[in-house]
Amino acid sequence: MTHDELLQRIDHMAEVVFPAIKERTELITKTQKEKFDKTHTIVKINTGSYMMIRLPTRSSKLAPAYQGLYIVIRKTQGGCYVLQDETRALMPRDYPPSDPKLISVDETALADELVEVQAIINHRANIGRREYLVQWKGQGPEEDEWLMPDKFTNLKTIQDYWTRREKQELSTMDKIVPTTPKRGRPPKKVSNNEAANSAPKRRGRPPKQPK
Known part of the structure; x- marks a missing residue:
């Protein structure tokens, strides 16, 4: 390949190939973003909004999934939120957008009717x-x-x-305990011979003895 052919190849890459790659990349990125936005709703949370925080673990299905009532103080450059609890104390860490749950709270009612x-x-x-x-x-x-x-x-x-x-x-x-029969010895079985021998004797005068 001569020097002139190399320069032509470089011009072709800069004028045709690279712009085509850039256009194709932008098209794919746009398509993926539109597909993601259809299934994921990103809520914009403003400063001063009230929210609850998703609990990382739950002891049971009946346990609450969210906790607290927090106020958004600001949004960091990384997209996380700095929160403040009802006592005006800052939370020890920042929370990503997936953790908070935005709720509607009347601030006057919160101050006057708590x-x-x-x-x-x-x-x-x-x-x-x-x-x-x-x-x-x-x-x-x-x-x-x-x-x-x-x-x-x-x-x-x-x-x-x-x-x-x-x-x-x-x-x-x-408290619901099933009733059981009283424990004890079972009644003794008596045979017919034993029953005859052990039958009570008739009371009366003894027979006269011959002289």
């Missing part, structure tokens, strides 16, 4: 749409209210409720 829960006394509906009957601290039974799990600022209250129910069910099962 009431302490005395206990959860009942539940209804199925998993995913379950509600809990809450007894408020310092208020009467007429103020009891049904709430969804995302209304709790601390999901430990829900965990305590299920722990208490499990203990009650175990206690109830322990």
